[in-house]
Amino acid sequence: MQNPPVFRTHDAASRPVVAIQHPDDVFETLFQSIQGGEQHVRPPLELRPDSPFxxxxxxxxxxxxxxxxxxxxxxxxxxxxxxxxxxxxxxxxxxxxxxxxxxxxxxxxxxxxxxxxxxxxxxxxxxxxxxxYGELQRHELDNYFDAIAAVIRPGGVMVDLGSGLGKVVMSAALAFPFQRCIGVELIGYRHAMAAQRLHNLLALAGKALAALPSPLTPETPLRLPFGGEANGSHLLDLASRIAFIEADMFRVDVRGASLVFMYSTCFGPLMDALGDKLAREMQEGALVSTTTYPLTHPAFKLLCSYPAGTLAWTNVMLYQRAGPLENVVTTAATTxxxxxxxxxxxxxxxxxxxxxxxxx
Ligand SMILES: C[S@@+](CC[C@H](N)C(=O)[O-])C[C@H]1O[C@@H](n2cnc3c(N)ncnc32)[C@H](O)[C@@H]1O
Known part of the structure; x- marks a missing residue:
């Protein structure tokens, strides 16, 4: 019998990394730099005649x-x-x-x-x-990464629909050997903050990599923080592996995604429309995770469900796109x-x- 997963219940006190001795120190420095976005001041929308809002x-x-x-x-x-x-x-x-x-x-x-x-x-x-706006705390995101690590394959594209300040996208690019991690955010100031945070992350990565006692080459074998294997290009090519798009998620095609992440706690009334969209666009075998609300579209098979208070404060579900769409009978479910x-x-x-x- 498999042991039940052990979930972290709080963020470990983060000690600043004082000396970069090993690639693990580079990872820790970078993870620390992308925390805390949920406390940002949310400016009111601007009242101007050309506002999309x-x-x-x-x-x-x-x-x-x-x-x-x-x-x-x-x-x-x-x-x-x-x-x-x-x-x-x-x-x-x-x-x-x-x-x-x-x-x-x-x-x-x-x-x-x-x-x-x-x-x-x-x-x-x-x-x-x-x-x-809201973000998973670091320990919750770490629990999530532990939970999905076994089903993530090298390569592939991760997409965060409603990516906010970009924490999940940047963390996923550090944690897993995705070819590309993409965030899609509707609100301009949040997209701009994500772009700024990415800029800061890349500058910090450059400094941290330069401080390593033995320089990383694209071929250097690298152990990833959640157990996978990669090589030095995972960190050296970070800039080309992360992208943020300012757009309405309903207008962005996710055909190429191997994992769609949604912190969907505030998307209750959107879930059915999102389920339809993802069922139409995603390839068989691709993964989707949601928080709080299930995906009721029958094209998605539930792989795991983590009750509130285990992986995160709210429940988290992981689904897989299964079967060709022609064989799926859509139900008008209201979630x-x-x-x-x-x-x-x-x-x-x-x-x-x-x-x-x-x-x-
Ligand atoms: C709960 S926040 C999650 C942020 C980020 N995914 C995270 O987990 O740290 C949800 C985000 O979805 C964005 N959002 C809402 N509707 C959207 C839409 N139609 N297209 C793109 N983003 C949207 C909101 O502006 C908000 O930043």
Whole structure:
């Protein structure tokens, strides 16, 4: 019988690497340099006429106006309630004080909620949920890499859909002998931060490699941090093995991916559409992992499922694209179905708590 996996439960205290003696020190230096992104300040979106988020901002302003005016809260509840399956949590993230809506007043011409249709409200909620930011902590990502190490083959392309500041993409490129690791991120500032972090990582890699007592050549055998084998080009060619793309993940073809990673905890209402997309594009045998929400599309076979509190704080699932699509009967599964009455009760409690905070 196989031993159950042993999961790390917290990040080990990271000691700065003071001397680079061995390639392991290079890896550790680089891993340390890409931590901590989840604490970054999230700037509000810019209100400018050419913003790709202009409709998102307009609808968000209309909703926020109803939230701020107590006499319009019942109307807000009435408009949101049909779409609870598109809301992550209770009060949509964009309407919370730290949300990404600009802080400046609405410009003339923006529509009030009464003039905004249900489909637009729903689309706003889905987009708003997807834009929430979070990262797995280092020990969780290490657990994840341990868990997938046995099924990763050398070569292949790893893709992170919704790559944020790029931690998973850069970590995967260090951890595994992928030919290429690609991050796809919708929000411009996050993409820019990922590009900057990659720039920093490459500069640091150059310095750390130069500090090795015996220089690494492309042919030097290299033991990888999660058990695989590679050679020196794994680190020497890091620049050509990592790429970030600023794009909507639904517009990027993942046909060539051997592993698609999604930190999908805020993608609940998007999961069915993502499942359809991945089933159409991915090759038989390719892997997908999700957090929190399952992929219910029948083209994917569940390989492993790690309950919340084991591999990571939330559950993590690993799937494999199985069988030709012609033989697969698509089911209209809905993966995210909260109870509207319970949601409304929680929302009204949040309104009361908000008003209390204002009074104090
Ligand atoms: C929970 S964060 C995960 C970040 C990163 N994958 C990680 O695990 O460290 C999800 C990211 O998905 C991005 N996102 C949401 N919808 C997207 C879309 N349609 N296309 C690309 N990125 C999207 C968000 O902006 C956010 O940065």
């Amino acid at each position: 202009l409709t998102f901002i307009e609808v968000g302003y209309a909703l926020r106006a109803c939230l701020e005016d107590k006499s319009r809260r019942d109307y807000l509840v009435q408009r949101l309630r049909p779409h609870v399956s598109a809301i992550i949590g209770t009060l949509p993230a964009g309407l919370q004080p730290q949300g990404m809506l600009p802080r400046v007043p609405a410009p003339p011409g923006f529509r009030p909620l009464e003039q905004i249709g249900d489909a637009e409200v729903r689309a706003w909620l889905v987009e708003d949920g997807g834009l929430i 995210y179905e909260p109870d509207p009455a319970a949601w409304e009760e929680r929302l009204r409690q949040e309104f009361a708590a908000m008003d209390d905070r204002v009074l104090k």
